[in-house]
Amino acid sequence: MKTIVIGGGLVGVQTAYFLLQEGHQVxxxxxxxxxALETSFANGGLITPSHAAPWNSPGIFKTLLSSIGKKDASIHVKLSALGQYLGWGRQFVRNSTKSRYYRTIERNFALARFSQQCFHELLGEVPLEFSHAKTAQ
Ligand SMILES: Cc1cc2nc3c(=O)[nH]c(=O)nc-3n(C[C@H](O)[C@H](O)[C@H](O)COP(=O)(O)OP(=O)(O)OC[C@H]3O[C@@H](n4cnc5c(N)ncnc54)[C@H](O)[C@@H]3O)c2cc1C
Structure with missing residues (x-):
């Protein structure tokens, strides 16, 4: 199959690579x-599943409410932009219950471990040269 992948950052390059591996014309x-000149360019360089916790931790709704009007709040709520975020924001708050929050962490962690494993398999297949150091399992 002939495929065009639009956007050659981390996601696009890997999508193209795996499609090629499956015999597609990409x-x-x-x-x-x-x-890779945008977000994927020279980022933090961490290949780790350590950022599995989502931002909508239990209590986030209260945090958001109390941040309204405060310029130094950790999460800044812009009242003029509220309309645009109604749909997304409702989901964000709805998924901040304790059970959903911990379930999301587990899922994010599993996905991150899988990605990490794929990345290490990829390093065995493709000779990539970069300052890679593996410090722990
Ligand atoms: C400061 C910072 C530090 C980070 N540190 C880490 C880290 O340590 N570890 C980690 O795992 N992740 C880190 N990340 C996250 C990681 O960099 C991103 O998740 C990842 O790079 C996103 O890749 P992407 O392919 O989705 O997006 P991008 O890399 O942004 O790729 C999108 C590509 O699409 C192209 N594009 C966009 N629109 C069009 C269009 N209309 N037509 C054609 N092309 C288009 C762009 O030019 C770009 O090349 C960090 C992010 C930031 C911002």
């Missing part, structure tokens, strides 16, 4: 002059 395009 064209990877990007609006920039080269690939």
């Amino acid at each position: 064209t990877l395009v990007d609006r920039r002059d080269n690939f």
Whole structure:
């Protein structure tokens, strides 16, 4: 099958790679002059499942309410933008119960471990040169 992948960041490049591995004909395009020049460019460089906790921890609704009008709040709620976030915001708060929060952490962690495993398998297949150091399992 002929496939065009639009956007050559981390997700696009890997999508193109795995499609190629499955025998598809792939064209990877990007609006920039080269690939991985946006979010994927020189980020923190951490390959770890340590950021599994979502931002909507239990109590987030109270935190959001109390941050209204405070310029130094950790999460800044812009009243003028509230309308745009109604649908998304409702889901964000709805999923902040204790049980949903911990279930999301477990799922995020499992996904991150799987991704980490794929990444290490990929390193065995493709000779990538970068300052990679593995410090723990
Ligand atoms: C400061 C910072 C530090 C981070 N540190 C880490 C870290 O330590 N570890 C970690 O795992 N993650 C980290 N991340 C997150 C990680 O970098 C991103 O999740 C990842 O790079 C996102 O990749 P992406 O392919 O989705 O997006 P991008 O890398 O942004 O790729 C999207 C591509 O699509 C292209 N594009 C967009 N619109 C169009 C269009 N209309 N037509 C054609 N091309 C288009 C863009 O040019 C870009 O190349 C960090 C992020 C930031 C911002």
